[in-house]
Amino acid sequence: MERLLSDEQRIDWLRLIMSENVGPATFRTLINRFGGAAQALAALPDLYRRGGLTGRHRIYSREAALQDIERSEALGARFVAIGEAGYPPLLRQIYKAPILLCMKGNPAVLELPAAAIVGARSASALGLKFTRQIAAALGAAGFLVVSGLARGIDTAAHQAALPHATAAVLAGGIDSIYPPENAALHAAIGERGVLVSEQVPGMVPLAKHFPQRNRIIAGLSLGVVVVEAALRSGSLITARYAIEQHREVFAVPGSPLDARAAGTNRLIQEGAQLVGRVEDVVEGLSELLRRPSPPAEVFMQDPFDHAIAAGGHPEVPLELHERLFALIGAAPVGVDDLIAETGAPARLVVAALLELELAGRIQRLASHQVVLAE
Amino acid sequence: MERLLSDEQRIDWLRLIMSENVGPATFRTLINRFGGAAQALAALPDLYRRGGLTGRHRIYSREAALQDIERSEALGARFVAIGEAGYPPLLRQIYKAPILLCMKGNPAVLELPAAAIVGARSASALGLKFTRQIAAALGAAGFLVVSGLARGIDTAAHQAALPHATAAVLAGGIDSIYPPENAALHAAIGERGVLVSEQVPGMVPLAKHFPQRNRIIAGLSLGVVVVEAALRSGSLITARYAIEQHREVFAVPGSPLDARAAGTNRLIQEGAQLVGRVEDVVEGLSELLRRPSPPAEVFMQDPFDHAIAAGGHPEVPLELHERLFALIGAAPVGVDDLIAETGAPARLVVAALLELELAGRIQRLASHQVVLAE
Numbered sequence: 001m002e003r004l005l006s007d008e009q010r011i012d013w014l015r016l017i018m019s020e021n022v023g024p025a026t027f028r029t030l031i032n033r034f035g036g037a038a039q040a041l042a043a044l045p046d047l048y049r050r051g052g053l054t055g056r057h058r059i060y061s062r063e064a065a066l067q068d069i070e071r072s073e074a075l076g077a078r079f080v081a082i083g084e085a086g087y088p089p090l091l092r093q094i095y096k097a098p099i100l101l102c103m104k105g106n107p108a109v110l111e112l113p114a115a116a117i118v119g120a121r122s123a124s125a126l127g128l129k130f131t132r133q134i135a136a137a138l139g140a141a142g143f144l145v146v147s148g149l150a151r152g153i154d155t156a157a158h159q160a161a162l163p164h165a166t167a168a169v170l171a172g173g174i175d176s177i178y179p180p181e182n183a184a185l186h187a188a189i190g191e192r193g194v195l196v197s198e199q200v201p202g203m204v205p206l207a208k209h210f211p212q213r214n215r216i217i218a219g220l221s222l223g224v225v226v227v228e229a230a231l232r233s234g235s236l237i238t239a240r241y242a243i244e245q246h247r248e249v250f251a252v253p254g255s256p257l258d259a260r261a262a263g264t265n266r267l268i269q270e271g272a273q274l275v276g277r278v279e280d281v282v283e284g285l286s287e288l289l290r291r292p293s294p295p296a297e298v299f300m301q302d303p304f305d306h307a308i309a310a311g312g313h314p315e316v317p318l319e320l321h322e323r324l325f326a327l328i329g330a331a332p333v334g335v336d337d338l339i340a341e342t343g344a345p346a347r348l349v350v351a352a353l354l355e356l357e358l359a360g361r362i363q364r365l366a367s368h369q370v371v372l373a374e
Numbered sequence: 375m376e377r378l379l380s381d382e383q384r385i386d387w388l389r390l391i392m393s394e395n396v397g398p399a400t401f402r403t404l405i406n407r408f409g410g411a412a413q414a415l416a417a418l419p420d421l422y423r424r425g426g427l428t429g430r431h432r433i434y435s436r437e438a439a440l441q442d443i444e445r446s447e448a449l450g451a452r453f454v455a456i457g458e459a460g461y462p463p464l465l466r467q468i469y470k471a472p473i474l475l476c477m478k479g480n481p482a483v484l485e486l487p488a489a490a491i492v493g494a495r496s497a498s499a500l501g502l503k504f505t506r507q508i509a510a511a512l513g514a515a516g517f518l519v520v521s522g523l524a525r526g527i528d529t530a531a532h533q534a535a536l537p538h539a540t541a542a543v544l545a546g547g548i549d550s551i552y553p554p555e556n557a558a559l560h561a562a563i564g565e566r567g568v569l570v571s572e573q574v575p576g577m578v579p580l581a582k583h584f585p586q587r588n589r590i591i592a593g594l595s596l597g598v599v600v601v602e603a604a605l606r607s608g609s610l611i612t613a614r615y616a617i618e619q620h621r622e623v624f625a626v627p628g629s630p631l632d633a634r635a636a637g638t639n640r641l642i643q644e645g646a647q648l649v650g651r652v653e654d655v656v657e658g659l660s661e662l663l664r665r666p667s668p669p670a671e672v673f674m675q676d677p678f679d680h681a682i683a684a685g686g687h688p689e690v691p692l693e694l695h696e697r698l699f700a701l702i703g704a705a706p707v708g709v710d711d712l713i714a715e716t717g718a719p720a721r722l723v724v725a726a727l728l729e730l731e732l733a734g735r736i737q738r739l740a741s742h743q744v745v746l747a748e
Contacts, residue, residue, distance in 0.1 A: 126631045253627030253639055256650050257500045265627055265650035268642065276630050276639035 005081050010100075011065045012037035013081055017099045018060035018200065019044060020053075021360045024096040029354055033313045043313065044358070051352075051359030052321060068200040075201060076190070077104035077174045090114065094219040094245045095366050098198045102174045105194035109165040112144040115285050116217045116242075117161075118235045119153025119227035119252075120260050127153060127228040127260065130252060130278075132160040134225060137278045139164025143285060146220050148213060149186065151179050153227045153235075158185055158193075166193040167220065171213040172205030173197055196220075214238040215245075222288050223248035225281055226272070229263030236263045239272070244366075248288055250275050316352045320344055324352055328362055332369040379455050384474075385439045386411035387455055391473045392434035392574065393418060395427075395734045398470040403728055407687045417687065418732070425726075425733030426695060442574040449575055450564070451478035451548045464488065468593040468619045469740050472572045476548045479568035483539040486518040489659050490591045490616075491535075492609045493527025493601035493626075494634050501527060501602040501634065504626060504652075506534040508599060511652045513538025517659060520594050522587060523560065525553050527601045527609075532559055532567075540567040541594065545587040546579030547571055570594075588612040589619075596662050597622035599655055600646070603637030610637045613646070618740075622662060624649050690726045694718055698726055702736055706743040 005013060016037040017027050030040035041059065048057045072078060079100045080086045088110050091097055103110075115138050117131060135145050135157040145161030147154040149168040158166045168189045170176055174197040177186050189195055198216060199209065214234060218224050218241035226249065229235035242249050249272040254261025268274045275281055323342055327333065339349045353370060356362045362370050379387060390411040391401050404414035415433065422431045446452060453474045454460045462484050465471055477484075489512050491505060509519050509531040519535030521528040523542040532540045542563045544550055548571040551560050563569055572590060573583065588608055592598050592615035600623065603609035616623050623646040628635025642648045649655055697716055701707065713723045727744060730736045736744045 126629050130629070130631055252630060253635070253642070253648070255500050255504070255628050256626060256652075257504055261627070262650065265648055268627070269648050269650060269654075274627070274639055274643050274648075276636065276643060278630075280643075 004084060009037065010079060010081065011062060011069065012041060014065040014068060014079065014100060014200075015060040015062060016040055016044075018065070020048070020058040021358045024099050025364055026354070026357060027099050033354075035312075047313075047355050047358050050316065050318065050321070051355030051357070052325075052361060053359035071201040072102055072174065075104060075175055077102050077195070077201070086110070088114075088220050090222070091216065091219040094215065094241075096215070097219065098216060100198070102197045102199070102201065103194055104174055104190045105167075106192060107194065109144050109167060109194050112142060112165055113285070113289055114144040114146050114167065114221045115281070116146040116221040116224040116238065117153065117157035117227065118147055118214075118217065118224060118238045119157075119229055120233065120235065121150055121152040121154075122260070123152035123156070123228050124258070124260060127252070127254075128156045131156040131227050133278050134227070134275075134281050135160035135166075136164075137282050138285070139166070141282050141286065146217055148217055148234075149178070149182055149189070150234075151182075155182060155185065158189060162188060162192060168193065168195050169213050169216045169220070170195060170197045170199075170205070171209040173199045173201040173203035175201050176203065176205055178205065210234055211237050215241045218242040218245055218247055221247060223250055223281075223285050225250040225252070225275065226264050226267060227252045228254065228260040229267075230259050231262045231266065233263050236267070239267055248273065248284065250281050250284060313354075314347055314351050316348050316355065320348060320352045321356060324349065325356060325361060328370055328372055330372055332365050332371050335368045335370065338370075378458060383411065384453060384455065385436060385443065386415060388439040388442060388453065388474060388574075389434040389436060390414055390418075392439070394422070394432040395732045398473050399738055400728070400731055401473050407728075409686075421687075421729050421732050424690065424692065424695070425729030425731070426699075426735060427733035445575040446476055446548065449478060449549055451476050451569070451575070460484070462488075462594050464596070465590065465593040468589065468615075470589070471593065472590060474572075476571045476573070476575065477568055478548055478564045479541075480566060481568065483518050483541060483568050486516060486539055487659070487663055488518040488520050488541065488595045489655070490520040490595040490598040490612065491527065491531035491601060492521055492588075492591060492598060492612050493531075493603055494607065494609065495524055495526040495528075496634070497526035497530070497602050498632070498634060501626070501628075502530045505530040505601045507652050508601070508649070508655050509534035509540075510538075511656050512659070513540070515656050515660065520591055522591055522608075523552070523556055523563070524608075525556075529556060529559065532563060536562060536566060542567065542569050543587050543590045543594070544569060544571045544573075544579070545583040547573045547575040547577035549575050550577065550579055552579065584608055585611050589615045592616040592619055592621055595621060597624055597655075597659050599624040599626070599649065600638050600641060601626045602628065602634040603641075604633050605636045605640065607637050610641070613641055622647065622658065624655050624658060687728075688721055688725050690722050690729065694722060694726045695730060698723065699730060699735060702730075702744055702746055704746055706739055706745050709742045709744065712744075 034040040034043055044059055079102050081100050086107055117135055131153050138145050139161040144165045145157055146167045147157045174195055177183050214237045218238050224242040226235050226239050239249050251264040251267040251272040252275045339346050360373055363373050364370050408414040408417055418433055453476050455474050460481055505527050512519050513535040518539045519531055520541045521531045548569055551557050588611045592612050598616040600609050600613050613623050625638040625641040625646040626649045713720050734747055737747050738744050
């Protein structure tokens, strides 16, 4: 599993993951199918075209990738690929684990067991105080405190954990400082803790990056503590990821008449552990540490590939794409159902779906399903 | 089950339940064994003596009982015995159900399905506000709101439910007004709602009466809503009774940094339903109403009597009392174990235990166990 990329490979990996409509799952499929990132990059123009992508499409240039790597080095950061030493092992286990992480700081802290603390930006004084108590206690107990460097709960968690160990997962690039008043905290975490980003340096965070970032916060952590969270908040998205990733969720209750408690109270109703005292978190997480860890997912294994025989990517008759596309709607449909419905060989169906996905026309979901792209 | 006592029987029942060391469970045993309250009263002096009660013992006088009944009538109240029409059916099902209840007000409200709302005397403004919302919603949904007329949450619950239906269970006699500022509320509930007391009129509430009262609050109700409660509070005692009585417990969460939420948060950790919205209570209780009700316990059935053949109360060799007493300690011991240990006939052991209990030397617990009296 100690996959050490050559410099050239790292450039190709960065190019491939940054290319249009390539995400972590597509990346794995392409690598499996074409034998490497360089070969997949060479195949991309044809795959886009066959999938029906019209107009311009972006294949990330070698120059851009080189610049990203140089810029990260200038910032004191580095790109670590999934499977390499230094890539957080818990994160590797999640669905759509990031292919490359840009990281800066003290890598030793990532060897500690991690717990996330997330919550409302407009937090109450009590919420902030309790956050600091939890973060300090987790730090003192030997946990890495993970959060998102946002205003409010996130900031309080990082500040209280900084004397121990803390990691900030950024929605934008490793050098994107937000909110501006956290510039000093950002710098301090980059020295004594760890900054983590899935984006390239210089990337300004877009709306879609925040939920992607939240999946990393949960993925790094044995458990997620939600301190104050309204319904439909980013913190609840992090909690959902934690549930999907089979991580523990802890929620701090609050008055039903305080909107900031609506999300955490709901989580408790749905099965999250109620945090009545700081010790509930520390003891709950320490208990998890004593359990045997689940078997790690094998890198590069992908459910999408279940029907693919060896032999690379097949040439798909173009009419199959449109037959499949007509069968796919806004509701998820199973890949097996599509195979049955079309009567086409499984390896052709799966190949056509990959091409449709690369063309941005469909999205794959966990558990062998696809939907129309949003 | 429509046991209608004659005036004389009611006097004897009141005398028996008010006599020294006679509680609801002992009362049942005595009635079963001697065939009626009058016969049990006649046997009491001998039973006290045989159990080892030294010094004075109080058998409640006929004059005192008559005075209680006259006084209750003068107050517009009346004594209702277990098994009689007007005795709340859910209350009849609990362990140690009250033998006689003194009640005043509108008996029709007791035919509504009931829900208790209890909580801290020193409640927060938010807690009081949420209490009023829950009480008004329960009242509007056709529930009788039961509470204890204490300061704080109880008062808010009664006030908000008064336009609909509310019952106040008093720790002292039906005419004991506490706290004094609730005199008008006490009077209003005595007119439009129902006042309930297990004590005789004029009884000033003693410390031991409060947990006894709390068992009635829970016993009247399909479920108990705890709004704010510290650890070791009376509201938690009510919740424990509700759990013992297989009633639903709802708890309103709060900040871990507010001591008034420590009890409710703990209840949720132990399995109580979290109240995140008023609707959670109304819907939860309405759901209970749709379930078939559990079979009612048969009146006068008592586990203590399991080994008693017909034929009344046997003459127990006096040395058995001391052998048994030596075997009973501060930790509960099973009646079956005592039978095995002494090798004495079960009917003699059970009779001796009754006498020891009447003498105030031991206490019986639920599920066939006894301990030393406190």
